[in-house]
Amino acid sequence: MSRERKRLVLALALIFVVNIFIIALAQKASADLYKKGSAGATVSEIQRRLKNWGYYSGAVDGVYGSQTEKAVRYFQRKNGLQVDGQVGDLTLAALGMTPKGNNGGGSGDLNLLARLISAEARGEPYEGQVAVGAVVLNRVKHPSFPNTLAGVIYQPGAFSCLDDGQFNEPVAESAYRAAQDAMNGWDPSYGAIYYFNPATATSKWIWSRPLIVTIGKHRFCA
Numbered sequence: 730m731s732r733e734r735k736r737l738v739l740a741l742a743l744i745f746v747v748n749i750f751i752i753a754l755a756q757k758a759s760a761d762l763y764k765k766g767s768a769g770a771t772v773s774e775i776q777r778r779l780k781n782w783g784y785y786s787g788a789v790d791g792v793y794g795s796q797t798e799k800a801v802r803y804f805q806r807k808n809g810l811q812v813d814g815q816v817g818d819l820t821l822a823a824l825g826m827t828p829k830g831n832n833g834g835g836s837g838d839l840n841l842l843a844r845l846i847s848a849e850a851r852g853e854p855y856e857g858q859v860a861v862g863a864v865v866l867n868r869v870k871h872p873s874f875p876n877t878l879a880g881v882i883y884q885p886g887a888f889s890c891l892d893d894g895q896f897n898e899p900v901a902e903s904a905y906r907a908a909q910d911a912m913n914g915w916d917p918s919y920g921a922i923y924y925f926n927p928a929t930a931t932s933k934w935i936w937s938r939p940l941i942v943t944i945g946k947h948r949f950c951a
Contacts, residue, residue, distance in 0.1 A: 764815040767793040771826075775816055778824050779804060781875070782883055808883070809897040825879025838878045839908050840900075842866075845882050846911075847904035848890035850947070855903060857945040860918040862911030864949065867922050874922070918942060921949035 763772055772791045779785035784807075785800035798814040805812045808823055816824070826837045842862050850861040868874035868881045875881050882888065890896040918924065924947045925935045938950035 761821060762815060762817050763793055765793055765795070765798050772797070774826065775801070775824060778826070778877075778879065781877075781880060808891065809894065823879075825877060825882075839905070839912060841879055841882060842911065843904040843908040844896060844900050845888065845890070846907050847900040848895040848898060849888060850904075850907075850945075851895075851898075851901055853945040853947065855907060856917045857947055858903060858907035859910045859915055860921070860942075860944050860947070860949055861924060862908050863916040863918045864921050864924050866911055867916070867918070867920055871922055917944060918949040921951060923950040924948060925950075 763775060768791055770791065772793045773789055775793075776785055776787070776789045776791070776797055779797075779800045780787075780789060782804075784804045785797065787794075787796035787800070801816055801820065802812050802814045804810075804823075805814075805820060810820055810823060822837050822840045824837070825841050842865060845865060846858050846862050850858040853861075865878060865881055869876060869878055875884055883891070888896075919941050921941050923935065923938050925932075926946045927936075927948055928946065930936070935950070941949050941951055943949070
């Protein structure tokens with residue numbers, strides 16, 4: 730085989746390998762994309778969560794139709810996400826769901842809790858960051874609150890950071906560690922289900938809650 734022919738064969742082989750790599754990446758990128766026409770158990774779970782939180786009123790049938798797309802757009806718009814009516818990794822995380830292709834050891838709940846901690850307790854002592862995460866988890870267990878982490882976080886009026894845009898800011902590295910510590914059982918709030926900053930609180934009602942502990946700028950209450 731001539732030298733020129735060898736070069737041609739090698740070039741074609743390289744192009745083939747690159748194309749296979751690109752196709753694999755594209756498949757991985759789209760593995761966790763749910764949109765109109767999708768169906769299955771994950772779609773059912775998306776519908777169930779949207780329905781529980783008041784975004785969706787249709788049937789939980791596992792079929793991603795127009796009503797589901799409309800509900801997803803509504804959810805994305807209310808939570809500062811790109812409004813495209815499709816559920817990719819970011820929207821899945823906001824829903825408290827773990828993308829199937831996420832092999833990094835994280836979880837939808839961990840990422841969601843870390844985002845909340847970062848927004849609510851940025852600049853607070855580390856113990857205070859863990860305590861904020863613990864309050865969220867304490868609410869999940871409490872009969873007066875939704876029984877899922879995402880349900881607690883997205884409960885209307887529960888956390889001001891969802892209204893002022895802080896929730897969509899970059900997440901501090903310490904918030905991921907604090908979220909993991911809280912999920913592992915550390916509770917510096919000693920069972921608190923409320924917290925507030927007395928320097929900025931405008932609700933008279935929150936002052937009536939029994940004080941458990943003060944950490945940094947936050948008062949943690951029963």
